[in-house]
Amino acid sequence: MEDDILTKATDYLQQVYEVIEQRDPHQTEFLEAVHDFFQTMTPVFEKHPEYIEANILERLTEPERVIQFRVPWLDDAGHARVNRGFRVQFNSAIGPYKGGLRLHPSVNLSIVKFLGFEQIFKNALTDLPIGGGKGGSDFDPKGKSDNEIMRFCQSFMTELSKYIGLDVDVPAGDIGVGGREIGYLYGQYKRLRGADRGVLTGKGLGYGGSLARTEATGYGLAYYTDEMLKAANDSFDGKRVAISGAGNVAIYAIQKVTELGGKVITCSDSNGYVVDENGIDFDTVKQIKEVERGRIKEYADRVASAEYYEGSVWDAKVAYDIALPCATQNEINGDQAQTIISNGAKIVAEGANMPSSPEAITAYQKAKLLYGPAKAANAGGVAVSALEMSQNSMRLSWSFEEVDDRLKQIMKDIFNNSVAAADEYGVSGDYLSGANIAGFTKVADAMMAQGLV
Incomplete structure (x- = not known):
């Protein structure tokens, strides 16, 4: 009987991976992330055959929404330039999409999907009500002037603003997106949609940012x-x-x-x-x-x-x-x-x-x-981003020490919950499997509770 359950679990994981591979054979980073994740999931599907019946993995590995758009901008020489913009809204089962924006020449759909997929479970591990998403552009901020970066960010946000919002999708920074870029992005959002401080995190302290977010x-x-x-x-x-x-x-x-x-x-x-x-x-x-x-x-x-x-x-x-x-x-x-x-x-x-x-x-x-x-x-960044969202919603600003104490406790809880999940599923001492399992089961249970959506 146990052998039959194991076979059913491994067969299901293999079948879903083959579906993903056939759909997106050239998305190497995304396939790598999914493959590595699946390697740790067998004990979960042995214990929870209801996840197989609901086909939870195929649903979870297909983003809820993928947005790709053109970003035209003018360089300092007056030449029209064009980059690609992306936002992958991967999973909102436990809260609004949350994840950074990356500006780097390597950015493509595969990388954004891999990052968004990982973000689902990272966010779930924080125990804060945030789903998984990611975005960015193949724009390279290195060697660009402040004015060029501002013009790019304004063009990027002009399109992105149609798809984000406090209760929908809250981006933050990632590689190539620091305080300067967040400021330009927020300024353009405010210009188009009005002052909604909670729509971006990683903001400056003078306009809704959180102490300890940078750190x-x-x-x-x-x-x-x-x-x-x-x-x-x-x-x-x-x-x-x-x-x-x-x-x-x-x-x-x-x-x-x-x-x-x-x-x-x-x-x-x-x-x-x-x-x-x-x-x-x-x-x-x-x-x-x-x-x-x-x-x-x-x-x-x-x-x-x-x-x-x-x-x-x-x-x-x-x-x-x-x-x-x-x-x-x-x-x-x-x-x-x-x-x-x-x-x-x-x-x-x-x-x-x-x-x-x-x-x-x-x-x-x-x-x-x-x-x-x-x-x-590395979940500390998104954890404090979610704490920034909380402060924005309450119109409060916590001290550096209060935010840092909350961060320290969140990281301790992530570690302990991963250890507990590893112990429960028979892989004690394996922090990788423990983190994957703890994040996955929280998201999977929320998806099961919400029906086939």
Whole structure:
């Protein structure tokens, strides 16, 4: 009997994946995200055959709505330029769509769908009433003037504004979208639709933003990793930590890990990385990347103890205890995962979205590393975005300490709920499966309760 249930579950997962693969054979990032997720779902469908009867997975993996549009804008030379805009409204079973906007040349429908799919479960893990969505454009803000970025954002929002709203879809920032871009986007929304502060998160403090939102993803990653260490009867004290990236997530992860007693020895950008055996200085990195919008090489020019190298930080032969990838998807391949293991890492927790390839994750698991998946470890950003929505709705502004305390508790709950789900479904100690299962069952139960919609 048990064998029949297992066969039914595995057959169902395979059949649904084949349907998705046939529909979207060229969407490699989306297929990867779905495939990796399905790998952890067998215990759920063994225990809940009603999910199979309701065909919950095929419904969940097809977005409720996909919007693609043209974004025309004028550059400083007076030339007409055109980019593609996207918004994938993936699942609203537990609340309005919530997820960032990414501006990067790599953005396409596959990437936006993969990010939106992951966002469903990340948002569910926060226990806040938000569904999953994602969006962006293949526009590259690097090398553009403020006026060019403003004109692009205004054109982008002119179209996007037709599909978003406080109780419908609330975008935020992602790669390439910081406070400047959110300001331009909100200004155009207000111009077109009126002042609805809750329609975007990541806003400036002067017009409805939340304290601690800028720091949230990096801080949340550090808090989640701290919970992993506590579960292993350990702490950050004296730990050497490798971080990739030098954007918002990496910068504030550096700050919080240092406060918690760790020593961050690396950070990077798309050209190369720095190693600082004295510990990366938060203020210097922040000045270079957030204020001056410079390159990470300049850190080595200013800090005598730092060395700059071209290439990926994950190819570096440097000893460390913890790896926190905070740059972009698939930044760590199988060979680089082996290098991380050889360097002595015992923990990998993801600050970026899907930074580890399937081969890398397999290597972590084979080496018995503690692995914190992105949908759990980097959920702090969207958690504080939802707290910003709450403050906007109540016309209140909480103190930095209050928001930070709520964030810390949310990250602790995400970790504990993932552990509990892993225990319940017979995969104890597997934080990846635990996070997937905890997020999925919450969304699936809401979908079941709402009928075939």
